[in-house]
Every structure is written in structure tokens, then in C-alpha cells.
Amino acid sequence: MTLPPDSRYISHAIMDAVLDPIFVLRHDEAISDCNQAACILLARPKLDILDQAARRLFSGWPDGVAAALDFPDAETEIERPVNGRRRVYRVSVVSGRRGDDDQNWKILMFNDITGERELSEELSVLNASLELKVGERTESLRQEIELRKAAELDLLDINREMATTQKELLLTLSGVVESRSRETANHVTRVAELCRLLGKSLGLSGEAIETLVAAAPMHDVGKIAVPDAILSKPGPLTAEERSTMQLHTETGYRILHSSERPLLRAAAVIAREHHERWDGQGYPNGLAGEAISLNGRIVAICDVFDALINARVYKPAWPSDRVVEQLRQDRGTAFDPQLIDHFLENITVALIINERYQ
Secondary structure, eight states: OOOOHHHHHHHHHHHHOSSEEEEEEEESSSSEEOOOOHHHHHHHHHHHTTTTTTTHTTTTTTTTHHHHSSSSSSSEEEEEEEEEEEEEEEEEEEEEETTTTTEEEEEEEEEHHHHHHHHHHHHHHHHHHHHHHHHHHHHHHHHHHHHHHHHHHHHHHHHHHHHHHHHHHHHHHHHHHHHTTTOOOHHHOOOOOHHHHHHHHHOOOHHHHHHHHHGGTTTGGGGGGOOOOHOOOOOOOOHHHHHHTHHHHHHHHHHHHHHOOOHHHHHHHHHTTTTTTTTTSSSOOOOOOGGGGGHHHHHHHHHHHHHHOBBBBBBBOOOOOHHHHHHHTTTTTTTHHHHHHHHHHHHHHHHHHHHHHH
């Protein structure tokens, strides 16, 4: 069956509208039709193309064209220089059978993918460059992280050294105060270790315990401003002397509170509050119950225990059973009852600490 003239015109118009070169091949692979793009591809007029054998027509082209024609349906890519520039084509072959005369036909199409291929190659180059830069940046970041970690470790070491030095200075200053007040040797050390014992019994965190232990020795730092005559007086103090002695709590607070260091600020609170009482009858501010800081309540018990169990200039050492009885009597009045219970549960260890640091 032959197409009507108007149908053929429409078919040719559609083919010419396609930008890709199209060749229609008869069963003997001679060109029976082509579009305008095909004429441009071969730089020939249509009359010079029609009835030409396709293989002869493309004999000067890469072998991929002839290889594609060997199959009913095929697709391949070829490269060919055009006007001094490399062009890349996707070559496709599609086969069929015409119904009116039962003849085979093929369509040979060329799709110019030069731009696509160049873009792909450019992207590959860019990707390779990007991967290289990413690799270099990753290595740079890795080295920077290692340097920062090293710097952080150095800073951590410095901070630890500063903390250790700070604790040593506190102990040294506490020792100076201790020697001026003529209290028994190692009083501040025993108080610190007793605080550690009570802090562990209460289940405080390791950091909280270490802060308490480091700050506790400074509880009497304010005594540095108390006259020697009062500190060393063997007998009872007068009301005026007692008032002067009691000022050591506020003096200690002022000395320590000016620092921005958390450890010294903790020590400042202890210095001010370790003579406050659970019932509010203590000094300097008459605080009661939990208005007194936990550290202040802990140091109050440990300081009094050490003062009772050891000899002072104004009194002999008390026997342990008398000390325990006094602490029981002061439970809920002078001292936090819960803390006293924990302390008395550990009284055996407390007595061992007292003996160890004589």
C-alpha cells in the first residue's frame, strides 16, 4: 500500500522537523529517504544521498556505523572530527517490516551528544578536582583536630597543674594559720580527710568531694587577722575577745570571695558558715537548717570532732566515747541530724584518720 501524496508530505515534514539526522533504508540497505538534518550531516543534497548504499555512504566513517547496521536493532557511540573539532554521535538502528509489500526496512539515526559528552567529561574533571580538594581539606581538618586535641591536652595539663598548685597554696596558707593559732599539728589535714569520709558516705560526686576536700582546710583562714594574744590564750575568752575571734568567719570570707576561682569561692562559703548551727544559734549570720550550705554543715561537724578528740591550748583531748556522746547531744541543734548519723556510722574510720594524721 502506497501512502497518499498528502501523507507523504506530512511524513517528510515531520522528519525534517527532527534535528537529529535520520536515514530510512530499504531491505537492501539503500537509502530510500532522509531528512534535512541528514543532508547537513553528510554535506550533500538529498538527491545525492537517495538510493546510495548506506555502507558505501558511511565507508569513511568509524567502523561503529557499519557494525550497527549488522544488527536489526543496535546502539553505539562514535567519534568523528568535523571542521577540526571532535564530534560524538550516538548511532541507533531500528528495524521493521512494511505491511504493503512485506519488505524489511531500517532507520539509521545519529544523535549528536558532543555537548553532553563534553559536559560529562568536564564534570568528571570537576569531580576529580573536588575529590582532591575534599581529600586535602579532610587531611587539613584531621591535622587541625589533632593539633587542637594536643592543645586541649596541654591546656588540661596546665589546668591540672594550676589546680594542684592552688590546692598546695591553700594547704600552705592553712598551715600558716594553724601554726599561729597553736592548734594541734595536721588539724587542717585531718579535717579535709574527715570531710572526704563524710562526703563519700553521703554519696556526693567525685568532683564535689574533691572541691570540698581542697576547700575545707581554709575554713579558719580568717584567723590570720586575729591577734596572737587571743589565739594563744589558755583560758576562757572575755566577751570582747570572743567577738573578735568570731570575726574570723567574715574575714576569711572577704579574703577568699574576691577570687573568681570556683575552689576559692567554695572555700569562702565554708569559712563564713562553718560556725553556723542547725538551730540558727550560730554565727556570723544565724543561718538555720538547709540555709547553711552542705559544705558548711559538713565542715562544722568535722572541725568540732577534731577539736574535741585532740588537745587544744584551752583544753585536753577528750576520750572518743565522750566525743561521740557530745555529737549525739548536738544532733539537730548544732548539727544537721542526717549528717551526724552518717558521721557516727563511720566513727571507727574517723578515729583511724585521727590517729593516722597525728
